[in-house]
Amino acid sequence: MGFKPLKLAIALTCLAHVQVQAATTMWFNKTTIIPIGNGRLGAEVFGQVPNEVLVLNEDHIWSGSMNDPNNKNCPRALPSVREAIWNDDLATAQNTVDASCMANPISQQVFQTAGNLTLxxxxxxxxxxxxxxxxxxxxxxxxxxxxTTRDGVQFTRTSFASHPDNVIVMKISANVTGKVGFEAKFTTPMDTPAFSASGNSLTLTGRGVKHTLPVSITFLARAEISVVGGSVQPGGNGDTLVVAGANEAVIRIAIDTNYVRYNDISGNPEAKVSGTLAAVRNKTWQELRDAHVEDHSGLFGRVDITLGTPTKSTYLPTDIRRTLPGGADADADLFALYAQYGRYLGIASSRKTEPSNLQGIWNQETNPEWGSKYTLNINQQMNSWLSEPLNIAETLDPLWNLISELAERGKVTALEEYNITRGWIGHHNTGIWRDSAPIDAAYYGMWPMAPAWLMLNVYEHYKFEPDNVDWVKNFAYPLMKDLCEFYLDLLVVAPKNVEPQQYLVTNPSMSPESGIGTYNGTQVSLSYGSTIDNSLLRDLFNHTVEFATLLGVDGDFSANLTSTMRRLMPIRINSKGQIQEWGRDYNSKGSDAHISNLYPLFPSAQIDPRLNTTLAQIANVTLNGRGDSFNGWPTAWRANCYARLLDGEKAYYFMKRLLSLYSYDNLWSANLVFQIDANFGGANAVAEMILQSHNGEVHLLPAIPSAWASGSVKGFRVRGGFTVDMTWSGGKLENAVFKSTSGTAANVRYKDKVVRLNLSKGGQTTLGISDF
Incomplete structure (x- = not known):
């Protein structure tokens, strides 16, 4: 994802001891990227000397423009595609889709950097x-x-990205008066940049770099510098600011674009930035800091996590903790730090405007790997897993907006790509233009099931807050009903010679990014009735019926969904004793990153070892067959799956791999390049190992590894509308405090015993080991 660190100016040994809070402080004795963000603005702080760099992002700086990418030839081609798939002529089917159904242009637009502020x-x-x-x-x-410099002067740079004030702020100070001096300058790789300096203000204007479509996004970045003592004035070339002889300097950075909405780019960047800076110009550093900390801590401070007893390793620099010679067992609280870091990254990259993309919000490139888009066949969903259980549900607000706007464009795609007049659809990627057509190639992109997966996030939001019926009525149910209508019209009856039971199936279908094999020289992925498709439909239809019942509406429609579910293909077992991936047993899968056929285990809960040991055992065989994986996000997904199988040691094994093998020094996750989904997925795995709450039970300590024999958590959320504080030692529960946020009942499991809990809204009770 374009994580190509700038050349580091220094790599210093630690000459000062830093006492840290093990689970909430990261520190380094060398330069490395520290990400800060307010949801819309992001910055990478390198900590370099003598030339510091802030890499700057604003979440609407993208290439391209809105266009009509839908391929109107697709409805005529689909019958022949389906016929080829029934006949197992997969190369013909896939080649036909490539020729007649893929978007124009074939690639979506990409997230781009604003540039750098160098000091x-x-x-x-x-x-x-x-x-x-x-x-x-x-x-x-x-x-x-x-x-500290050789003459004994200690310099301090303090940076944050303020959500309430909408600016990035840095203060540069020294413990000796008159010692702060530097030159500030913008640089950017973006098109048609212009630089200017006036008074204490430094300005950059630019526009996106072309990527297959004409550019329409323009942006403006401005830094204003105020000083105590000394001076600030433009440099000789008119594009720098020079600070000299100051006691301290405060830099306020605002960035904005002409983007208003995917179909509206009438915004005025100059007016937006000027208004933002005018509102903070007379605020002191302390006022800006206090407002920022109050806002951030209101979200972050809800959760505490402690795992194990601190050791001498716990207070080492974070990059050293990540690769301790004795292994992760020497520093259990590193996993608490990893979970809290995931929460931090979510707050920093997903508030109010766009959701976290493949890089969160931090990107140095004009054409990053995979476009730094919203990839909807696992990655975007993984970005959202932690938000509910780890108590930052507000960070999902941008996702709800993305889904709502995707549905608007997806109505046209449903008609033009499938000749379906009801409902809406999307495929495996989207961006700020909310494109919903299939992209990249048929092998990857002809998969209209991504919105069904997004609807699981929507459904879960209600399950964690079950008194939020208005949200179901006004947002969730209308989207889900419309999507169900599309799928009801998309499903086709399998011919009797293909499926004697004549199931209703998706065709074409795929198991995302997993190949079936080579047919007539073509690597193919398209077939019919994949396990993930059937499982997604089963979840969507069930959840939609549940919401219709909750609202007391659409009885006939619910009955239709229920009868349709009976005709969906059940989970099948292939000749290797694994969960079969497609309608046919192609028996081709060994080691692979994607484990889409395990969607029923996680993030869904259709396979549950407490309810069906046979399917759980088969899921375990499937996981083992897929291997360890060699990137971040597949490792995080495996950790979650093993937690759902109640195998704490195996989940812990993958968490250790995630930190030691697939994380950079700053704990950003690695997928060949930086890709943030594993940070979020791994954080959620920690939560799943400690507390689960699906299929009508809250399960205490379901998958605790021996390395986490003692610990405590505060503020975890569970389905049914509760927060839970819990303490355990010696691998055994001590107590769990339940606080009701919705006034609903809960079945609480510890080991093999279940107790019933009834609390009124706002009520609280404590369960101890004696209650089980």
Whole structure:
């Protein structure tokens, strides 16, 4: 995902001890990227000396423009595609889809950087530095870099991205008056940039770099610098600001674009940025900081996690903790830090505007790997897994907006790509233009089931907050009903010579990004009736019926969904004793990153070892057959799956791999390049190992590994409308405090015993080991 670190100016040994909170502080004795963000704005703080760099992002700076990508030839081609698939002529089917159904252009647009703000400190040299520390406090969302020069002056840079004030802020100070001096300058790889400096203000304007479509996004970035003592004035070339002889300097950065909505780019970046900076210009550093900390801690401070007893390793720099010679067992709280870091990244990259993309919000490139898009065949869903159980559900608001707008465009795609007049559809990728047509190639993109997976996130939001009936009525149910209508019209009856039971199936169908094999020289993925398709439909139809019943509406429609579900293909077992991936047993899968046929285990709950040991055992065989995987997000998915199988040791094995093998020094997850989904998926796996709440039960300590024999959590959320605080030691529960947010009942399991819990809204009770 374009994680190509800038050349680091220094790599210093630790000459100052930093006492940290093990689960909420990251620190380094060398330069590395620390991400900060307010949901819309992001910055990478490198902590470099003598030339610091802030890589800047705004979540609407994308290439391209809105267009009509739908391929109107597809409805005429689909009958022949289906016939070829019934006849197992998969190469012909896939080639026909490539020729007649893929979007134009074939690639979607990409998320792009705004550029960099560079700060050059001419009075500082690398060789003159001691006592270097580069720190991120997750609890306050403040990054701090400190170092001491040979003459004994300690410099401090403190940075944050304020959600309430909509700016990125950095303060540069020294413990000796008159010592702060630097030159500030914008740089950017974007098209038609213009740079100017006036008074204490530095401005960059630019536009997106072309990627298959004409550019329509324009943006403006402005930094205003105020000083205490000394001076700030434009440099000789008119594109820099020079600070000299100051006691401290405060930089306020605002960035905005002409983007208003996917179909409206009438915004005025200059007016937006000017208004933002005018609102903060007279606020002191302390006022800006206090407002930021209050806002951030209101979300982040809801949850505490402690795993194990701190050791001498616990207070080492984060990058050293990640790869301890003794292994992760020497530092259990590293996993608490990883979970809290996932929460931090979610708050920083998904609030109010766009949801976290493949890189969250942090991107240095104009054409990043995989476009830094919203990939909807696992990655975007994984980005959202942690938000409900780890108590930052507000970070899902941008996802609801994306889904709503995708549905608007998806109505046209349903008609033009499938000749279906009811409902809406999307495929495996989208972006800020809310494109809903199939992209990339038939092998990857001819998969109209992604919205059904997104609807699981929608359904879960209600399950965690079951008194939010208005949200179901006004948002969730209308979207789900419309989507069901599309799928009812999409499903086809399998011929009797193909499926004697004549199931209703999807055709074409795929198991995302998993190949079947090579047919006539073509690597193919398209077939019919994949397990994930059937499982997604079963969830969507069931959940829609549940919501219709809740609202007391659409009885006939619900009956139709129920009867349709009876005609869906059941989960099948292939000749290897695994969950079969497609309608036919192609028996071709060994090691693979994607485990889409395990969707029924996780994130769904159709396979549950407490309810069906046979299917659970087969899921375990399937997981083992898929191998360890060699990237971040597949490793995180496996950790969640093993947690659902109640195998804490195997889940822990994958969490150790995630941290030691597939994380960078700053704990960003690695998928060849930086890709953030594993950060979120891994954080959720920690939660799943400690507390689960699906299929009508809250399960305490379902998959605790021996390395986490003692610990405590506060503020975890469970389905049914409860928050839970829990403490355990020696691998055994001590107590669990339940607080009701919705006034519903719960069945609470610990080991093999279940107790019934009834609380009024706002009520609280404590369960101890004696209650089980």
């Amino acid at each position: 050059a400190f001419p009075s500082v040299t690398t060789s003159s530095i001691t006592a270097y520390n580069h720190t991120l406090d997750l609890a306050t969302a403040i990054a701090t870099t400190t170092y």
